[in-house]
Amino acid sequence: MNPFRYILRRLLFGILVLVAVVTVTFVLSRSLGGNTVVAWLGKSASIHPELAALYAKEYHLNDPIPVQYYYYVLNLLHGNLGFSPSRGFQPVAEVISITLPFTLQIAFFAFVISVVLGIVLGVLSAQYQHKPLDTCIRAFYLGGYSSPPFFVALILLIVFAFWFRLLPTGGAFDLSLTPPTVITGIPMVDAAIEGNWPYLLSSLDHVILPSIALALVTFGVLTRVLRSSLLDVMHSNYIRTARAKGLDENSVFFKHALRNAMISVVTISSLMVTWLITGTIFVENIFGYPGMGQYLVIALAAEDYPGILGVTIVFAVVIVITNLIADILYAVVDPQVRLG
């Protein structure tokens, strides 16, 4: 397949998925509390009928459903996600623009740790197949991906923050430090640009435990797939040919087998990223990390519907975008797609 056509197809598919998400949240927003205004104003809609009427007019909530849907999508495209009762009626979009960067910080570090850990352990596990090291690694990743993220996060918190007191117990940075001025919106990047080293170090210190917790539940997906595809590849004909040509075992493994096995890793990475992003909800809550996941948990407890629906949409957008990146990466690594 032509790589551009392939990417275009994935792009269109991503848009289709987003349309589906928005349609689902639209349907949900109409079913909340028997009153559509609730989805924009929360439960307080019933306390202030005048305000509710104003909103119904503003958002075309009393028009026929197709018209409502049109204005719903239009509102979303304008970044209008309603107002969040649990945040003193701050616009949901504003809350998300503050919290999302923190979630991305955790997700980024968790992703890096996950990939490194996943590949190293996958390679070791395949090289030492059926030996004690392989058994240990398999037990480790099985335990990891079978554990709920909140369980792993709790264990790490108890052991490393409370028992050994090695790392902070919560938050995203030392609150006595001055945060960097907003440049990109992602605090750690801004701190690095500005040269605000104390803040950056403190942020790193705070992000380590949550991102390790998250990586521990996700790396197993990668290790498992890499191990089994390495084992498959090592028994294939072209590896036998490479050996027969007299290549030494190391270049057979790293140049031929690993490169090929990585294709399946890229395929599975979208699954891993989805787990990783949804996992932030739990990990942030346990570590008191002020990201979107923690906001979601607070919104859930407060029945802050605009917040819940807004976060749902943004989580879906983030997941669709990361999956799209994985798809494009796939087109780059897989010669069957790349060469058409």
Next chain:
Amino acid sequence: MFRRSKEALIGGIIALGILLMAAVVTVAGILGVRITPYDPIQQDVGPPLAPPSLLHLMGTDNLGRDLLSRIIVATPNDVAVSLAVVGVALAVGAVIGSVAAFQGGLLDEALMRFTDVVFALPALVLAMAIGVTLGPGVTNMMIALMIIWWPPYTRLARGEALRVAHQNYIEAARLSGMGTARILFKHVFRSILVTLLVYATLDIGTVILVYSGLSYLGLSVKPPQPDWGEMVSSYQDYLIVAPWLPVIPGFIIALGVIGFSLLGDGIRDALEAR
């Protein structure tokens, strides 16, 4: 299978243990017999926040309730949700998948693209949003998960049905004048069932994992009713004074997931070897 793989045996024991426990608790509940060491909801059956001891094997919580009793009575929730969600997904997937495979053409294309889109939706986040709309409760979470859980089963069923469709006995059935619906019911479902069941066994663990997440977020039982995920979130405030309180329920969830994964892997390997 168990003779060949120690892992599958361990998984089988854990899975069977959990299923049995759920069955016993449910039957005892119907008969009105208490099988737990203490009443799981009654407060002050022991001193609050007591560490594990012979009297309270898993300790007591902040209100002096027995943790072991609470964990035991919560078993049917996770088991019921996972079996129901996986069962419905399997049935829906088998029907849509094999109809798509046998009808082919535009219907196949439409059904499978729809499946792809639902498959790409973030499961936990969407289940949560649907769950919020339906309102908290075990049954509502079950429904929320059922709505989004079927796509992988559909894909699997379609692939298997396509493989079956070209075999001689299906051809023979068609030539003998059997209609598509009857062929599907009499032959196709039976032959794709094994593959789907193996996948379902592996999948039970995933449902438990996602359900425990929803429960942790407070979308499942209402207090004082216990649930594994809910226990972790309500006890996490005591993690310094009584770390066993959130850790034990979390460990039980992980154990259940490990059990079903090992069992599913074992069954799959055994079938592939044959």
